[in-house]
Amino acid sequence: MNYGAEVEVAIARTRADVARLHDELTRYGLSVWTGGNISARVPKADLFVIKPRGVSYSDLSPENMVLCDLEGAQIEHTPGSDRTPSIDTAAHAYVYRHMSHVGGVVHTHSTYATAWSARGESIPCVTASMAGEFGGDIPVTPVAGAGAIGEGVVGALTGHRSPAVLLQNHGVMTIGATARDAVRSAVLAEDSARTVHISRQLGDPRAIPQGEIDALFAR
Amino acid sequence: MNYGAEVEVAIARTRADVARLHDELTRYGLSVWTGGNISARVPKADLFVIKPRGVSYSDLSPENMVLCDLEGAQIEHTPGSDRTPSIDTAAHAYVYRHMSHVGGVVHTHSTYATAWSARGESIPCVTASMAGEFGGDIPVTPVAGAGAIGEGVVGALTGHRSPAVLLQNHGVMTIGATARDAVRSAVLAEDSARTVHISRQLGDPRAIPQGEIDALFAR
Amino acid sequence: MNYGAEVEVAIARTRADVARLHDELTRYGLSVWTGGNISARVPKADLFVIKPRGVSYSDLSPENMVLCDLEGAQIEHTPGSDRTPSIDTAAHAYVYRHMSHVGGVVHTHSTYATAWSARGESIPCVTASMAGEFGGDIPVTPVAGAGAIGEGVVGALTGHRSPAVLLQNHGVMTIGATARDAVRSAVLAEDSARTVHISRQLGDPRAIPQGEIDALFAR
Amino acid sequence: MNYGAEVEVAIARTRADVARLHDELTRYGLSVWTGGNISARVPKADLFVIKPRGVSYSDLSPENMVLCDLEGAQIEHTPGSDRTPSIDTAAHAYVYRHMSHVGGVVHTHSTYATAWSARGESIPCVTASMAGEFGGDIPVTPVAGAGAIGEGVVGALTGHRSPAVLLQNHGVMTIGATARDAVRSAVLAEDSARTVHISRQLGDPRAIPQGEIDALFAR
Numbered sequence: 001m002n003y004g005a006e007v008e009v010a011i012a013r014t015r016a017d018v019a020r021l022h023d024e025l026t027r028y029g030l031s032v033w034t035g036g037n038i039s040a041r042v043p044k045a046d047l048f049v050i051k052p053r054g055v056s057y058s059d060l061s062p063e064n065m066v067l068c069d070l071e072g073a074q075i076e077h078t079p080g081s082d083r084t085p086s087i088d089t090a091a092h093a094y095v096y097r098h099m100s101h102v103g104g105v106v107h108t109h110s111t112y113a114t115a116w117s118a119r120g121e122s123i124p125c126v127t128a129s130m131a132g133e134f135g136g137d138i139p140v141t142p143v144a145g146a147g148a149i150g151e152g153v154v155g156a157l158t159g160h161r162s163p164a165v166l167l168q169n170h171g172v173m174t175i176g177a178t179a180r181d182a183v184r185s186a187v188l189a190e191d192s193a194r195t196v197h198i199s200r201q202l203g204d205p206r207a208i209p210q211g212e213i214d215a216l217f218a219r
Numbered sequence: 220m221n222y223g224a225e226v227e228v229a230i231a232r233t234r235a236d237v238a239r240l241h242d243e244l245t246r247y248g249l250s251v252w253t254g255g256n257i258s259a260r261v262p263k264a265d266l267f268v269i270k271p272r273g274v275s276y277s278d279l280s281p282e283n284m285v286l287c288d289l290e291g292a293q294i295e296h297t298p299g300s301d302r303t304p305s306i307d308t309a310a311h312a313y314v315y316r317h318m319s320h321v322g323g324v325v326h327t328h329s330t331y332a333t334a335w336s337a338r339g340e341s342i343p344c345v346t347a348s349m350a351g352e353f354g355g356d357i358p359v360t361p362v363a364g365a366g367a368i369g370e371g372v373v374g375a376l377t378g379h380r381s382p383a384v385l386l387q388n389h390g391v392m393t394i395g396a397t398a399r400d401a402v403r404s405a406v407l408a409e410d411s412a413r414t415v416h417i418s419r420q421l422g423d424p425r426a427i428p429q430g431e432i433d434a435l436f437a438r
Numbered sequence: 439m440n441y442g443a444e445v446e447v448a449i450a451r452t453r454a455d456v457a458r459l460h461d462e463l464t465r466y467g468l469s470v471w472t473g474g475n476i477s478a479r480v481p482k483a484d485l486f487v488i489k490p491r492g493v494s495y496s497d498l499s500p501e502n503m504v505l506c507d508l509e510g511a512q513i514e515h516t517p518g519s520d521r522t523p524s525i526d527t528a529a530h531a532y533v534y535r536h537m538s539h540v541g542g543v544v545h546t547h548s549t550y551a552t553a554w555s556a557r558g559e560s561i562p563c564v565t566a567s568m569a570g571e572f573g574g575d576i577p578v579t580p581v582a583g584a585g586a587i588g589e590g591v592v593g594a595l596t597g598h599r600s601p602a603v604l605l606q607n608h609g610v611m612t613i614g615a616t617a618r619d620a621v622r623s624a625v626l627a628e629d630s631a632r633t634v635h636i637s638r639q640l641g642d643p644r645a646i647p648q649g650e651i652d653a654l655f656a657r
Numbered sequence: 658m659n660y661g662a663e664v665e666v667a668i669a670r671t672r673a674d675v676a677r678l679h680d681e682l683t684r685y686g687l688s689v690w691t692g693g694n695i696s697a698r699v700p701k702a703d704l705f706v707i708k709p710r711g712v713s714y715s716d717l718s719p720e721n722m723v724l725c726d727l728e729g730a731q732i733e734h735t736p737g738s739d740r741t742p743s744i745d746t747a748a749h750a751y752v753y754r755h756m757s758h759v760g761g762v763v764h765t766h767s768t769y770a771t772a773w774s775a776r777g778e779s780i781p782c783v784t785a786s787m788a789g790e791f792g793g794d795i796p797v798t799p800v801a802g803a804g805a806i807g808e809g810v811v812g813a814l815t816g817h818r819s820p821a822v823l824l825q826n827h828g829v830m831t832i833g834a835t836a837r838d839a840v841r842s843a844v845l846a847e848d849s850a851r852t853v854h855i856s857r858q859l860g861d862p863r864a865i866p867q868g869e870i871d872a873l874f875a876r
Contacts, residue, residue: 028470032247032410033403035348087438109348111410115418118345120425126556128608129473129547169427170347184471191470191549199553200421202638206558208607219525251685251848252841254786306876328786330848334856337783339863388865389785419859466689564775566827567692567766622690629689629768637772640857644777646826657744 007045014042014049015062021183022051022060025108028187031057036108037086040179041096043103046070048096052083070097094150095175099158104179106186112193113164113172116140120168123189123196126205130192131216135161138189142168149173161217164189226264233261233268234281240402241270241279244327247406250276255327256305259398260315262322265289267315271302289316313369314394318377323398325405331412332391335359339387342408342415345424349411350435354380357408361387368392380436383408445483452480452487453500459621460489460498463546466625469495474546475524478617479534481541484508486534490521508535532588533613537596542617544624550631551602551610554578558606561627561634564643568630569654573599576627580606587611599655602627664702671699671706672719678840679708679717682765685844688714693765694743697836698753700760703727705753709740727754751807752832756815761836763843769850770821770829773797777825780853783862787849788873792818795846799825806830818874821846 002008018040025031025038034057039050049065066085067075072093074085086092092105116123116138123138125131130138139162143152153173156165163185164174172189176182199205208216221227237259244250244257253276258269268284285304286294291312293304305311311324335342335357342357344350349357358381362371372392375384382404383393391408395401418424427435440446456478463469463476472495477488487503504523505513510531512523524530530543554561554576561576563569568576577600581590591611594603601623602612610627614620637643646654659665675697682688682695691714696707706722723742724732729750731742743749749762773780773795780795782788787795796819800809810830813822820842821831829846833839856862865873 033406109346109410109414111414112417114346114348114414115420115424118415118418118424119422121422126607127547127552129552169345169425187471191547195547195549195552196556197417197421198550198635199556201553202635203557203559205553205556206607252844328784328848328852330852331855333784333786333852334858334862337853337856337862338860340860388783388863416855416859564826565766565771567771625690629766633766633768633771634775636769636854637775639772640854641776641778643772643775644826 003045007042010043010045011047011049011067012062014040015065017179018049018051018065019060019062021179022057024183024187026057028190030108030110030186030190036106037088037092038104038106038179038183039092040104041102047075048092050089050092051086053086055083068093088149091149091153091173095153098150098154099175101177102175104176104182106174106179106182107171108186108190109171110186110190110193112197113166113190114170115197116193117166117171118169122166123193124205125208125213126196126199127192128208128216129188130196131208131213132219133185133188134164134192135217136213138162138164138166138192140166140168143170222264226261229262229264230266230268230286231281233259234284236398237268237270237284238279238281240398241276243402243406245276247409249327249329249405249409255325256307257323257325257398257402258311259323260321266294267311269308269311270305272305274302287312307368310368310372310392314372317369317373318394320396321394323395323401325393325398325401326390327405327409328390329405329409329412331416332385332409333389334416335412336385336390337388341385342412343424344427344432345415345418346411347427347435348407349415350427350432351438352404352407353383353411354436355432357381357383357385357411359385359387362389441483445480448481448483449485449487449505450500452478453503453505455617456487456489456503457498457500459617460495462621462625464495466628468546468548468624468628474544475526475530476542476544476617476621477530478542479540485513486530488527488530489524491524493521506531526587529587529591529611533591536588536592537613539615540613542614542620544612544617544620545609546624546628547609548624548628548631550635551604551628552608553635554631555604555609556607560604561631562643563646563651564634564637565630566646566654567626568634569646569651570657571623571626572602572630573655574651576600576602576604576630578604578606581608660702664699667700667702668704668706668724669719671697672722674836675706675708675722676717676719678836679714681840681844683714685847687765687767687843687847693763694745694749695761695763695836695840696749697761698759704732705749707746707749708743710743712740725750745806748806748810748830752810755807755811756832758834759832761833761839763831763836763839764828765843765847766828767843767847767850769854770823770847771827772854773850774823774828775826779823780850781862782865782870783853783856784849785865785873786845787853788865788870789876790842790845791821791849792874793870795819795821795823795849797823797825800827
């Protein structure tokens with residue numbers, strides 16, 4: 001299949017972006033082994049690009065990223081078609097179908113975010129950094145199984161300021177206008193999960209008044 | 220001694236694999252100084268290759284890996300024969316003798332796994348990642364001394380889904396169809412030990428229902 | 439604008455210093471994504487150089503550092519003027535205006551310091567390293583909002599031995615005769631915040647008698 | 658001063674060893690900024706080589722290591738004589754004067770060891786790794802001030818199996834037949850301090866019976 005020159009260029013750029021952004025997950029310790037995955041919508045097309053399943057981070061390249069349609073079906077006859085897309089592809093696809101403003105999705109099992117998720121607890125907004133990025137608490141959605149992750153994410157984040165949601169007993173998913181934005185939210189979600197965890201270990205962090213959270217989010 | 224061309228090629232490949240896989244232990248912070256060791260069975264031969272004793276990770280190479288028979292005795296007159304095999308060689312050999320499907324064994328003193336082992340506690344299965352890799356809790360075997368590690372491992376893992384077992388007051392051992400599989404299990408065992416530890420520090424993680432664990436393990 | 443040869447040389451040197459010192463924040467894990475910022479006063483001029491807003495650490499260079507006057511206004515028509523200065527520039531400027539001995543300022547959201555700040559707690563001086571660098575406890579100032587950070591820092595550190603102050607629910611700010619001194623204090627503030635946190639997790643650290651703190655600070 | 662060809666060669670080798678061994682302190686995260694120091698006795702001479710004061714780890718080289726006599730006085734007219742020896746030189750010298758079998762000394766403020774020291778607690782021997790390296794608990798000596806560190810170390814370690822001792826409210830010191838041995842003990846002391854801390858956070862680690870500790874130490 002050929003999508004025409006403009007879309008083919010966009011696909012190639014998206015492949016390169018998605019491959020390279022995975023370096024940020026290893027840089028910030030958000031993933032181990034082949035865990036975690038990033039996808040990005042191809043601009044002006046009903047397509048997205050996602051990490052292949054079971055490939056080491058050091059072997060990721062634009063060529064082995066997998067191109068999918070918005071149902072999560074792998075597109076044949078393109079570079080990378082010998083790969084299987086990430087096991088979480090259906091959840092990414094569901095988000096792209098239901099949230100048209102989302103251009104990128106990130107999923108990780110990062111340590112502290114997953115620790116909060118295993119207790120089924122949202123992360124309270126007690127730092128200026130959290131207020132600026134998430135505009136309040138990071139919510140949690142009770143989707144432990146593999147089937148309904150996309151629905152859980154869309155349900156939790158629709159109409160919510162936060163671009164991050166904890167998946168109960170599982171990890172965290174973030175969305176963004178671009179894949180880079182979603183990666184930034186994933187990095188800051190883990191940073192917030194860690195800082196608030198550590199703060200609470202020795203007492204109760206002080207709540208930030210809502211008006212101040214709003215002002216920090218507006219900056 | 221010469222084992223014939225086919226086996227000699229297999230020995231050479233196994234030496235290279237085992238040497239290189241040790242990089243994953245340092246990459247994920249599973250070992251300090253010369254601690255930890257990986258071995259792999261030589262395909263179609265009653266032999267295995269293991270890390271030498273007391274050699275720095277930065278000095279490991281295919282040449283200084285040690286070739287042993289399944290009693291754990293070092294094979295003479297081969298490259299690497301001037302090295303002493305890992306102090307844990309007898310335990311590795313015991314596993315290969317008693318578990319014919321095992322192609323690789325990994326032992327580490329990784330921090331969080333060892334911390335659970337020092338309390339003699341198994342690690343409860345409260346994340347999707349654990350369910351997928353271990354199919355349930357990571358068990359613990361009460362073998363603190365050096366003598367009976369192999370027996371403890373074989374006893375605990377025979378008929379068990381988990382490829383990882385905690386060694387009481389000592390560390391963790393993992394098995395796999397290949398050495399790479401055993402390394403993946405060692406990496407995920409430490410990741411799980413850390414995540415569940417951190418989750419439990421601020422409350423009780425929610426159990427995952429058995430049916431859901433089964434579904435995640437089957438994926 | 440041209441400040442004359444001597445000042446122009448000093449500006450160029452300060453740009454290079456500030457750009458390079460940011461490497462220490464990543465080396466010691468004090469910042470994630472584009473968070474944290476360092477500034478330095480230009481010797482013999484009412485100017486300072488600060489990190490640009492929203493630029494990745496790997497893209498920082500002398501050229502994209504931003505030159506400001508002591509009101510925090512960006513100087514036009516110089517290299518870097520196409521950048522926006524750090525969102526915290528007003529706070530840095532306030533410190534330079536009110537503390538003439540200060541040549542460098544560092545602000546981070548480093549994990550353990552921010553965790554103490556979120557509880558609004560000062561860090562008690564219970565290690566020789568803390569006594570030597572801070573001469574006592576690291577204080578906390580109740581400035582959670584963005585407006586009054588500079589005032590809070592100057593109020594807390596004027597007449598105080600400590601070159602570091604926690605910003606409530608936000609992070610930490612350090613000052614120094616040079617930017618390098620302020621960076622050292624930021625590194626040791628996080629190291630102290632972490633060590634004292636961990637010590638207190640399992641009991642009460644012993645206080646160091648004041649006379650001994652004084653002797654260690656005098657070294 | 659010239660010590661004769663044999664000793665000059667030994668001095669040069671010791672300078673190179675001590676400079677290079679500092680890389681292990683950064684590799685294992687045992688030191689921040691310019692903290693921590695390693696020294697080594699020059700074989701067959703009443704001399705030792707130690708890290709200079711206040712020099713960055715990335716700037717350490719054989720040439721800027723400092724040569725001292727066993728009173729801790731810097732030897733003049735040698736390379737490195739423009740440097741000041743480490744602030745802890747008197748303590749190292751005291752150890753060399755009073756423990757003739759010691760060839761290397763390491764001092765760090767590594768996080769977990771310092772956290773135990775701040776509570777004035779020894780670290781209980783609850784892992785096989787600790788039993789093998791330290792032969793029992795890691796003791797603590799009540800020397801908080803700068804004056805009497807050497808006496809405290811010699812008092813605590815004379816007749817003791819452990820090559821490591823915690824310095825109350827300060828950090829840890831290790832000794833060894835060679836500087837490399839002392840570095841290994843410093844790495845394993847921090848690893849043990851961390852593992853036992855984490856184990857104890859969620860309950861009581863099981864004690865290892867003395868006979869088993871003895872067997873592990875004898876290996």
